Amino acid sequence: MGCVSHNTYWCPTVCSPLPSCVSIQGLHPSEDTANAVCRGRGEALPSWPAAGVSPARGTRHLYCRINLAVPVLQRFFGQGDTRPDFRLSKESLAVLLDLLQQERRHGWGATIETLVFLFWLASGASYRVVSRVFGIPRSTVHRIVHRVTAEVVAVRHKVICLPKTAEDLAAVTHGFAGLARQAAFGKAAGAIDGCHVRIKPPSGPDGHCYKNRKLFYSIILQAVCDHQGCFIDTYVGWPGSVHDSRVLRHSPLYRRAIYPPPGHFILADGGYPCLQRPLPLITPYKRPVQVTWQPSIKSALQTQLMDDVVDSGGMHLQTMSH
Template identity: 50%
Template sequence: MNRGRIRRLLHTAVLSESDRPTTYCVLNNNVPILRLWFDLELDTKQDFRLSRRAMHALMRLMQREQDHGWGNELEILIYVYWLAHGLSYRVVSRVFSVPKSTVHWVIHKVAKFIWDNLTKAIDFPKLTEIDTVGNGFADLSRSPVFNKAVGAIDGCHIRIKPPSFHRLDYLNYKGFYSVNMQAICDSSRKFLDIFVGYPGSVHDTRILKSSSFYLARSDPPNGYFILGDGGYPCLETPICLMTPYREPVDDRVQRRFNYHHSKARSIVERAFGVMKTRWRATLFRAPEVSPTFVPQVIATCAFLHNVCIENGDILEPDNDALEILDTEPPLQDAPEAHDTPGNAIRDRLAAQITT
């Protein structure tokens, strides 16, 4: 951060050491939020929605070689505080005693850095970790048949203030303006992949087939599968995606499969619920930012969600943050040329479930 832009926040001093100047910053003790941060005995959850341990982990992930002094740390504090409270830039500028233009600059800078480095926290498990994830899904489903599941996929809608152009494109089937977030999570609710930004009117299947996850065809590995709800097609290729049998189901084997499938797949809805609970001040109302910036804001919420899980900062979703279990109606698209239906695999899995 440019020191001139934060001179109201920090007192700067320069010392000479072997003819090489060293610049360091002394905390301005008149800023309460910074007194809280630098007092290691105080809890940070109320003000930043992250534990101190998770905050330090985030700062390590975002450390760059050119960073020095307090600049990077202060930028992250400003950004996370803004995200935690959903406040205007003007209010955040008062809290940190910096110009509003600095707050605007910091928020866009930090969001862009996270957007460009999502894989530092959001990625598929390594082959050595994949069986642990599968066993987690077997536990969730209450059936060992699902021990080859490596993720659960779904989409959620994040409210926005729609642009004046193509406004109706953002009106979703629930009746409000939104952008879509497609996510795949593992059995611990950690996001493995996200794809954010399509207008709210776009169906989950169309978003899936436009996503880098689908087009790359590299995950899940051969022999493993992803779980999705009835709004998605059941596929063997280009990705192995197992969906429930379409209701109403009279067959006992199919009904049993749907029960265990739902137990495992619903973890992704809880992941969305946890993320929305932590960042409810931003995600429960349309953020006061341009629609083009919203995808970066949502992506950083998912990134921080994973940082929290990795560092033991766990919370349960509020009831109003859980996604309503109303599956979008299936999209009656003609199959893609490279799509192979997964019905035969699903039938084999269903036949293996004994209870």
């Protein structure tokens, strides 16, 4: 087996010649912690016996260990803030890793693959840049991104789901009422809106359909969120030039009419129609309410105002004459 020649892991075995990224220094305590984290997730790293030592039958020795000289890994396994690199806190990263529960008995391990995928997703960088950051081949980054993407899509329904119980629905409605500080919003079961996800200009005769009103190419993500801003329903894929109301009419949320339950409604902005069926939507007034005065009241106010002006003017003239 050849020596690992990349930065993410380093091999404690002396190889000749030594690559610049291979270290033969003693393990830092935090490096033991990092490798213990990976092993705790079922990511047993392959065995590599020490030089000149024959391993006992049935035993496994680590031949690769996390190289904390890589800044991204140092911040993740250390005490650094992970949000600048991955857009997620350490708590959220732990939840995602436990949710995926993908056991890796070979390769880079589920933890490293998830970090590579999140860094690529958070930074929007190319495979070449991500490979330099983690010190792994560009082709490996490509395979990791596609594999972890499929795994995340497979478990999305565990996270993005409508309220399942009456207690969950009550928590959402009470949350909206608390945000609005009005009891009238106690029946609000969600808020809907659309978002343009930027894409590369598609080729073909229909590519111009993806240019939105902001003059960049995109696809539309329609999402319903709860009072905490968490997605409870998503629908994505329409070209950026399509209006929000048309995307709504073709969405499963509208066609199946399974949410919200009777007596509840979803809040929307002016880009959506105000509906009662099949999907109850409440939108703002397109024009502010105009106060109309009755002619008798209006004329009475004008007369009273003129009298006040005349009286004040006469008193002012009398004062000047004295």
